[in-house]
Amino acid sequence: MHTASIAQTxxxxxxxxxxxxxxxxxxxxxxxxxxxxxxxxxxxxxIVYLLKRDExxxxxxxxxxxxxxxxxxxxxxxxxxxxxxxLVGATVLTLGIGAIxxxxxGLMLVAAALALAVLWLVSSCVAAVHAWNGEHYRHPLTLRxxxx
Numbered sequence: 001m002h003t004a005s006i007a008q009t010x011x012x013x014x015x016x017x018x019x020x021x022x023x024x025x026x027x028x029x030x031x032x033x034x035x036x037x038x039x040x041x042x043x044x045x046x047i048v049y050l051l052k053r054d055e056x057x058x059x060x061x062x063x064x065x066x067x068x069x070x071x072x073x074x075x076x077x078x079x080x081x082x083x084x085x086x087l088v089g090a091t092v093l094t095l096g097i098g099a100i101x102x103x104x105x106g107l108m109l110v111a112a113a114l115a116l117a118v119l120w121l122v123s124s125c126v127a128a129v130h131a132w133n134g135e136h137y138r139h140p141l142t143l144r145x146x147x148x
Contacts, residue, residue: 015059016131016133018056019059019131020132022044022045022062022063022131023062023125023127025044026045027128029044030070030073038071038073042067042070042071042074045070046063049063049146061136065139066124066139067145068139068142068145071143071145072143072145073116073119076116087102087105123140
């Protein structure tokens with residue numbers, strides 16, 4: 001398990017506002033541009049990371065975590081879209097007979113897409129609350145594109 005390298009002191013109010021704001025801003029931009037474009041959410045986190053990485057370690061940590069999370073959600077969403085295209089292709093290639101297999105798989109894919117959207121929403125809100133309280137937070141199911 002990786003431990004945070006940043007001291008466990010309570011950050012200043014300005015740092016907490018920046019950190020909570022970046023999580024909410026990334027979530028709002030992701031929702032406004034559709035759930036399947038996590039790149040928009042990563043854009044907010046990336047801009048905040050570039051602006052604050054040298055002057056505020058708490059904000060930089062939250063921005064890096066949000067950037068990794070939104071990029072991960074984008075990768076997962078792309079995988080779901082690719083699987084959906086493959087299922088449609090399998091149904092068409094078998095002249096509809098493959099629907100016996102692809103219909104249940106398609107329903108599972110819809111459930112996975114909904115679960116991903118709920119995870120995205122809940123985890124972003126939880127991260128914003130942790131940031132507002134001055135706490136560190138690690139998003140679940142996050143690929144680490146940017147290291148600590």
